[in-house]
Amino acid sequence: MRRPVKIRIDLDSPVPAYRQIVDALRVPLVEGALAPGASLPSVRRLAMDLGVHFNTVGEAYRELAAEGWLDLKHGRGATVVARGSQPAAAPERWQELRGQLRNLVAQMRSAGVPPSRIAAELRAISESLKP
Amino acid sequence: MRRPVKIRIDLDSPVPAYRQIVDALRVPLVEGALAPGASLPSVRRLAMDLGVHFNTVGEAYRELAAEGWLDLKHGRGATVVARGSQPAAAPERWQELRGQLRNLVAQMRSAGVPPSRIAAELRAISESLKP
Amino acid sequence: MRRPVKIRIDLDSPVPAYRQIVDALRVPLVEGALAPGASLPSVRRLAMDLGVHFNTVGEAYRELAAEGWLDLKHGRGATVVARGSQPAAAPERWQELRGQLRNLVAQMRSAGVPPSRIAAELRAISESLKP
Amino acid sequence: MRRPVKIRIDLDSPVPAYRQIVDALRVPLVEGALAPGASLPSVRRLAMDLGVHFNTVGEAYRELAAEGWLDLKHGRGATVVARGSQPAAAPERWQELRGQLRNLVAQMRSAGVPPSRIAAELRAISESLKP
DNA sequence: GTGGTCTAGACCACG
DNA sequence: GTGGTCTAGACCACA
Numbered sequence: 085m086r087r088p089v090k091i092r093i094d095l096d097s098p099v100p101a102y103r104q105i106v107d108a109l110r111v112p113l114v115e116g117a118l119a120p121g122a123s124l125p126s127v128r129r130l131a132m133d134l135g136v137h138f139n140t141v142g143e144a145y146r147e148l149a150a151e152g153w154l155d156l157k158h159g160r161g162a163t164v165v166a167r168g169s170q171p172a173a174a175p176e177r178w179q180e181l182r183g184q185l186r187n188l189v190a191q192m193r194s195a196g197v198p199p200s201r202i203a204a205e206l207r208a209i210s211e212s213l214k215p
Numbered sequence: 216m217r218r219p220v221k222i223r224i225d226l227d228s229p230v231p232a233y234r235q236i237v238d239a240l241r242v243p244l245v246e247g248a249l250a251p252g253a254s255l256p257s258v259r260r261l262a263m264d265l266g267v268h269f270n271t272v273g274e275a276y277r278e279l280a281a282e283g284w285l286d287l288k289h290g291r292g293a294t295v296v297a298r299g300s301q302p303a304a305a306p307e308r309w310q311e312l313r314g315q316l317r318n319l320v321a322q323m324r325s326a327g328v329p330p331s332r333i334a335a336e337l338r339a340i341s342e343s344l345k346p
Numbered sequence: 347m348r349r350p351v352k353i354r355i356d357l358d359s360p361v362p363a364y365r366q367i368v369d370a371l372r373v374p375l376v377e378g379a380l381a382p383g384a385s386l387p388s389v390r391r392l393a394m395d396l397g398v399h400f401n402t403v404g405e406a407y408r409e410l411a412a413e414g415w416l417d418l419k420h421g422r423g424a425t426v427v428a429r430g431s432q433p434a435a436a437p438e439r440w441q442e443l444r445g446q447l448r449n450l451v452a453q454m455r456s457a458g459v460p461p462s463r464i465a466a467e468l469r470a471i472s473e474s475l476k477p
Numbered sequence: 478m479r480r481p482v483k484i485r486i487d488l489d490s491p492v493p494a495y496r497q498i499v500d501a502l503r504v505p506l507v508e509g510a511l512a513p514g515a516s517l518p519s520v521r522r523l524a525m526d527l528g529v530h531f532n533t534v535g536e537a538y539r540e541l542a543a544e545g546w547l548d549l550k551h552g553r554g555a556t557v558v559a560r561g562s563q564p565a566a567a568p569e570r571w572q573e574l575r576g577q578l579r580n581l582v583a584q585m586r587s588a589g590v591p592p593s594r595i596a597a598e599l600r601a602i603s604e605s606l607k608p
Numbered sequence: 609g610t611g612g613t614c615t616a617g618a619c620c621a622c623g
Numbered sequence: 624g625t626g627g628t629c630t631a632g633a634c635c636a637c638a
C-alpha cells in the first residue's frame with residue numbers, strides 16, 4: 085500500500101499556503117509518482133490535514149487543473165489526468181521561465197553563494213533530468 | 216569613459232517597474248561590469264531616462280543597497296560598494312533559493328519544456344559561472 | 347412508431363449534465379416534436395442511455411415539470427402535458443429574459459463577433475419563429 | 478460635462494453583484510460611450526457608490542480587463558483601452574454563444590412569450606446593430 | 609458527500 | 624492614494 089499524498093506546509097512562511105500546496109503537489113505529478121487515474125484527497129480532507137481553509141486547497145487544485153494535471157468534477161473529487169498530447173511550452177512562456185532562472189542565479193550570487201556551489205547545484209539538477 | 220548603466224524596462228509588463236530595474240542592475244553588479252567605486256546615475260536622471268517616477272528608481276536603489284551592492288548618500292548619488300564585507304550566504308537563504316530553483320525547474324517541466332532542453336540550459340549557465 | 351427522444355450530452359463539458367438534458371429536451375417540447383400525451387423514457391432508462399446517475403435525469407425532469415412541460419407520476423413515468431393551462435409569460439420574467447438577451451449580444455460584440463454576423467443570426471432565428 | 482459612469486445594481490437580485498457591474502459597464506464600452514482613454518472611478522469609489530465591497534468592483538474590472546476593455550495599473554487606476562486589433566472571436570466561443578442564444582429563445586418560448594413577440598425583439602436588436 | 613461561487617476583511621504592492 | 628493578494632465564511636450546484 086502506497087501512501088497517498090503526504091505533504092507538509094509552513095503556515096508561518098511568507099509564501100502563501102495555496103502556493104506551497106501547488107508546489108508540493110507538482111513535484112510528484114511531474115515525476116509520475118502521482119500517476120494518471122490516481123485520486124487526490126478531497127479539498128476538505130486535505131484542508132483539515134494541513135490546517136487551512138478548504139478554499140485554500142481548492143485554489144491550489146484549480147491551479148494544477150489549469151496546468152493540465154488534475155481533473156476536478158463536482159461530486160466526484162479530484163483525479164490525476166492522463167496528459168496524452170502534452171502541449172509544447174509556448175515560446176513566450178519558455179522565455180519568461182528562462183529569464184526567471186537567470187534572475188534566480190543572479191540572486192544567488194548576490195546573496196554570496198560561491199559560484200562553484202551554484203554551478204554544482206545546476207549540474208546536479210541537470211543530471212537528474214536525464215532519465 | 217564608458218556609459219556606466221544601460222538598461223531598458225517595459226512599462227506595459229505585468230512585472231513592476233522597480234523589480235525590472237533591480238533585476239537589470241543586479242546582473243552587471245554580479246558580473247563586475249559595474250565595479251566597486253563606480254557611480255550610478257542619480258535617481259532623477261535614471262527615472263527620466265526610463266520614463267518612471269523617481270521614487271520608483273529610489274525603491275530599486277534601496278533594494279540593491281539592502282543587498283549590499285550600493286552605497287546611498289544623501290545628495291551625492293549612489294555608488295557601487297566594495298564588497299569586502301560581503302557575508303557568506305546565510306544557510307537559510309541558500310536553502311530558500313535552492314527550493315525556488317527546484318520549483319522553477321518543476322514549472323518548466325509542467326509547462327511542457329523538454330527535459331533535455333532544461334538540462335542544456337542549466338549546463339550552459341553552469342559553464343558560464345566557471346570564470 | 348418513432349423514437350420519442352434522441353439526445354446526446356457531453357459528460358466532459360463544464361456544463362452540468364442535468365442542464366444539458368433540460369436544454370436538449372426543451373427544444374423538441376417547444377417545437378412540438380414532443381407533443382402532449384407523449385411518453386418520455388423512464389428516468390432510469392434515459393440515465394442508462396446517457397451514462398449518468400438516475401438522479402441527474404430526475405432533476406432534469408423535475409425542472410421541465412416546473413416549467414409546465416411534463417407531468418411526473420410515481421411509477422408511471424413522465425408524460426408531456428397538454429399546455430392549455432399555460433400562463434402567459436409573467437412580465438417580470440419576460441423583462442429578465444430580454445435583459446439576458448441584450449447581455450448576450452453585448453458579449454458577442456465584446457468577443458469580437460462582427461455585428462453583421464450577429465444580426466444575421468438574430469434574423470435567422472426570427473424567421474424560424476414565423477410558422 | 479459628461480456624466481462619468483452611472484450604473485445601478487440590485488443587491489437583492491440573485492445575479493451576483495460583480496456580474497451586474499460587468500454587464501452594466503460592457504454596454505457603454507461596446508457602444509463606445511466609454512471611449513478609449515477614459516478613466517473609470519477607482520474600485521473603492523465605485524464600490525462605495527454601489528454599496529458593495531471594493532473587491533467586488535475589482536473582480537468586475539478584472540473581468541473587463543481580461544476581455545480586453547480595461548487597463549488596470551497599480552496606483553494609476555483603471556482606464557479604457559484602445560482595442561486596436563480586436564481579435565476575431567474564436568470559433569468555439571462563437572459556437573458557444575450561439576448555443577446560448579438558441580437556448581435563451583427556447584426558454585422564452587417555454588415561458589409562454591408569444592413567438593411573434595420574440596421575433597419582434599430579435600429583429601429590433603438586429604436593426605440596432607446596423608450602424 | 610463532492611467541488612464551486614460570491615463576498616468580505618486584513619494586508620500587501622505599487623507609484 | 625491606487626489596484627492586488629490571500630484567506631475565510633456562508634451558501635450553492637452537483638452527483
